[in-house]
Amino acid sequence: MSDDTTRWSTFDRLRRHRRIRLAAGLTAGTVLVTGGLFWLSGGWDAWQHDRALDSACGGTLAADPVRELVAGAEVEAEIRTGRDWWQCRVSEVDDEEHGRIDVRVTVSDRRSPIVSLDAEWKDAPLGHGWTGGFSFDPDAEDRGEASASVRLACADRTSAEPAAPVVAMVRARIDRADFGRADVRSALTSVLTGTTTAYARQFSCRVTEGEPVRQVGVSVNAWDYKPFASVSGSCAGIVDGRTAARWGVRTAVETAPGPKAVEGCTLGGMRGAPLYTFSASYGEALEWLERERLEDLAHEPPGDAPDGHYALWADCPGREAGAAYTVAPQGNRQSEASDLALDHPGLRAALRSFAERSAKAHGCHIKAG
Template sequence: MSEETVETQEQELDRMRRRRRIRLAAGLTAGAAVVAGGLFWLSGGLQAWLHDRALDSACDGTLAADPVRELVGGAEVTAEVRTGRSFWQCRVSEADEEYEEDGRIDVRVTVSDARDHFATVDATRTDAPLGHGWTGGFAFDPDREDRGEASATVLLDCGGTRGGGVVAEVSARIDRADFGHPEARTELTAVLTRTATAYARQQEGCEVTEGEPVRKVATSVNAWDYEPFASVSGSCAGIVDPRTAARWGVRTAVETAPGPKPVEGCTLGGLRGAPLYTFTASYGPALERSTRDLLDDVTDQRAGDAPDGRYVLWAECRGAVDRAAYVVEPVGGERDRTTDLALDHAGLRTALSAFADRSAKAHDCTVTVD
């Protein structure tokens, strides 16, 4: 046998050994995958995966699953739809209510037809505006101990016809969350806006007007969050001129950033933030029927100056808002004053008109003059 033939045979044997090693390695890899898959299934990983995937189609396919995942931080949750006489609700809670390791999780998005008699909005003038083209507010008090609780509200139009639209709210109690962090507030806002928009689009005849993704939202203001009146730039800007403010004893103000919300407001105060006058704008479902009737009575009593200095203006609006009320009220009213001469009635009416005009413009409403 020649040396060339021997060398060829040895090369062929070497190739065969390498193929066997490759096959063996491939077999071991496949076996390891089967074992790993079994361990994944036995450890509950498959069940967790199924829970997670179920969020994508939860609540009739309307739930904004991705921001929910961010908020709950990997905890297993379930979602269900609840309906009542005048509302639709998507509720997210812990998959196992008896399992406390992941803490308390309760997130609810509630949607109602804005034209419904029972539709209401749990909002205040201290809420931070959502901005980015949304009519909505975010409520979180950074000074409260429970930092895992927050809520937000949004009004959605369905094509611009008067009264046509939905009002939606989200409330959250998540022990592991901290809504003092901007990221958590952004995620909860996304849960609200995306879920409410998806629901509205499923309703016949609702061509919902959608804002942009909310990239940053502030927190609520409190009575002690006052600033010098001379530096106002938000909801208190332009209501009272400096000369009138000095005559009224106004030195401070509590305001939110500018932006349309269901309830807007401004508080003008004296030294160290002591409140003197409050201005409030309430839109659509934020104006409860009982309050609306009461304000109608105040409006009807137009003869002369109001003894308590409380004045009301109204606006006609489109979409989910329908109607809005604007109120100015001295803090304490006549109870804290020995004479109505202490009130600048003409000045109060002028200030209310300025407040109403600016707020109505932001909501595409028209202040009515009877």
């Protein structure tokens, strides 16, 4: 190799090394400039703030669906506790910029009205392996407000023994949200189920999760009646067509099938006028005053109840407090009921059909009597 070739080869290597060093320098400089702009623009604070959601409320908050709900708004989370409840609250940092955001997941492993108060049979079932309901009135003017509840069977973390069930509720008020949209309802449901299961596993018990809730319905109202012949949800199988005709039943208000803490069905006459309401209440959803009243009713001597109000009870697995099922005439029938106006054997048979179907979905068994 000639001396000229050697010199050019050495020069070429030096030039390449210089380009590499220069490129590295430019890259580092670009990173510094970009990082500085990111810092000055508040991006660093926003990034840190967003990452804080992943560890919010002791690491139990279901952060991803919260991000979906707040749509980029800056929020903060805090833990609140009471004697028999725990709450993770998410709220806005600047409500003037993003509007009001208030999402509260409240969990209890004991009977507490703070989590069971809003459970209604007209709520849409969560389905997908969960026992719970979603409450949103599609006719409401405020479409940024909704709630949902869930009950989880619980086993002790150190043994196979059942523990008290975990009950939880989420209440949301988000100005920018529209819970009339199925994806927004699913996101709020994911906040509830994800946070509740994480809390239960961290502090309380072993639970079995349901599947992700991709679709959840909305609450029904008294005017959401349908022809009785088309029932397929909570009213299905209660009475046959001949009995319905004899009772004057033409319509029904029902929810989609699926286990909830409170279930029910209203059979109605023309234009949805309510005639008979069937209801089922599980565990802590049955308030103690109502429980005492129904227990007294269940222990009455056999025979026809003058007001047509009947009750059945069920034993449920684990340490649940059982379940109660009732049927009651509605409207004028309840105050003016008579032996001639009411089909008492038919009412008792219809209540048993309703109770057995509901109990089966919860793994419960109707008590004899």
